[in-house]
Amino acid sequence: MLTANQQRICIGPVVPRNAEDPITVLLPSPSSGHPSRYVIQEGRLYEMQMIDSEGLRSWFIGDTIQSDGSIYIITLLDPIFMFIPILEFARLKTSKSAGRFLALSDIFESDQYTSLRHLSHLINTESYLSSICEVQESRDTMTFRLDxxxxxxxxxxxxxxxxxxxxxxxxxxxxxxxxxxxxxxxxxxxxxxxxxxxxxxxxxxxxxxxxxxxxxxxxxxxxxxxxxxxxxxxxxxxxxxxxxxxxxxxxxxxxxxxxxxxxxxxxxxxxxxxxxxxxxxxxx
Incomplete structure (x- = not known):
């Protein structure tokens, strides 16, 4: 449960009452590569955007006052935007090679961004990857390379x-x-x-x-x-x-x-x- 100091005002999509709790993850922004906050819930990826109050307002939450008057907007994000730069780096393309094929678990392996592993468990991840990758299928695995x-x-x-x-x-x-x-x-x-x-x-x-x-x-x-x-x-x-x-x-x-x-x-x-x-x- 959040304490008063941890509460924030968020606007986001409606989810079922019995939906799993959302998790906040740190991932590289697909446009800048900077570490940025995202939300994953029910197998879907959401981006977070903060509308800064510039310190000019606060929120009343129950019987408390929250000094951070910012609003956090949570919206659905197509994970393919996130996948493109990850896959481009992972394939190791050179002038002499089109690059390597990787299994799902290898694509989202990172020591510095351990939260990347959550992307492999999004709904329809393999389908998303297939829409932008060459795919090789064997009896028990699929491998992908950005196309x-x-x-x-x-x-x-x-x-x-x-x-x-x-x-x-x-x-x-x-x-x-x-x-x-x-x-x-x-x-x-x-x-x-x-x-x-x-x-x-x-x-x-x-x-x-x-x-x-x-x-x-x-x-x-x-x-x-x-x-x-x-x-x-x-x-x-x-x-x-x-x-x-x-x-x-x-x-x-x-x-x-x-x-x-x-x-x-x-x-x-x-x-x-x-x-x-x-x-x-x-x-x-």
């Missing part, structure tokens, strides 16, 4: 799904300069670009750039010299409650950039720990 073509197909489908649902979500519509003065072509491109940026917020820079290079926005490029569309902010980069308090502020990269980098204006990750550092074996 770049499958990953790109899956990511583009994610963008498409967001595009199709965009106009039904007011918060997304409000995130772009969606005005009657815009041409239909510009509005369509703005919706696709915003959907692309939202998906990319859950990806490492390398994959965000590859995904951006799959898209062209000729009408928005024409508009760029006259106005700047207020696209979706970097809210996705705050997912998982980044635990690295020393993280440097995001800085816009300077030219020379690729087309994909210019589209996404990705942040400079210098000074951040690479994802591979979290999977290295401890030395004695």
């Amino acid at each position: 770049d073509a499958k990953v790109m197909t899956w990511l583009k489908r994610k963008v498409q799904v967001l595009e199709e649902k965009f106009l039904t979500i007011p918060a997304l519509v409000d995130s772009i300069a969606y005005t009657e003065s815009m041409s239909e072509a510009c509005r369509t491109e703005a919706i696709i670009q915003s959907s692309l940026k939202l998906v990319s917020a859950y990806l490492p820079d390398s994959w965000a750039t590859k995904l951006a290079d799959e898209y062209q926005f000729p009408e928005l490029d024409k508009l760029e010299s006259r106005t700047q569309l207020p696209l979706i902010s970097d809210f996705g980069k705050r997912s998982g409650m980044d635990m690295d308090e020393d993280a440097k502020p995001k800085e816009t990269k300077k030219p020379k950039m690729t087309v994909g980098q210019r589209k996404l204006a990705k942040a400079d990750k210098s000074g951040m720990k690479p994802l591979s550092s979290f999977f290295a074996k401890k030395t004695t």
Whole structure:
């Protein structure tokens, strides 16, 4: 049971009354590699986002006052976003080799991130992995290796799904300069670009750039010299409650950039720990 000092105000999905207790786990953020907090319950993965009160308010909880006036938002996260950077590191791809196939238990083995083992027990983990991996099956085991073509197909489908649902979500519509003065072509491109940026917020820079290079926005490029569309902010980069308090502020990269980098204006990750550092074996 939580003490008064441990209580927090959380907003999350409705779960059955007899659902198992949620567990909070420390995992590398799929976009930055920073250690971040996530929640696992009933075989599903959730991200935690904190809306900071900046110390300006408190909560009354029962007969107590909770000084932390922040709100914690818990939302369902597609685990494939988490799997992509893990699998990319684990396959050990080189210029001479497509990399290695790994069993489920080996993919999520880490001395520094022991909570990774919980990912192997999520609902439909093998199905998720199959959607982005080459799969080898033997009589009693399945092994997986990340397949770049499958990953790109899956990511583009994610963008498409967001595009199709965009106009039904007011918060997304409000995130772009969606005005009657815009041409239909510009509005369509703005919706696709915003959907692309939202998906990319859950990806490492390398994959965000590859995904951006799959898209062209000729009408928005024409508009760029006259106005700047207020696209979706970097809210996705705050997912998982980044635990690295020393993280440097995001800085816009300077030219020379690729087309994909210019589209996404990705942040400079210098000074951040690479994802591979979290999977290295401890030395004695």
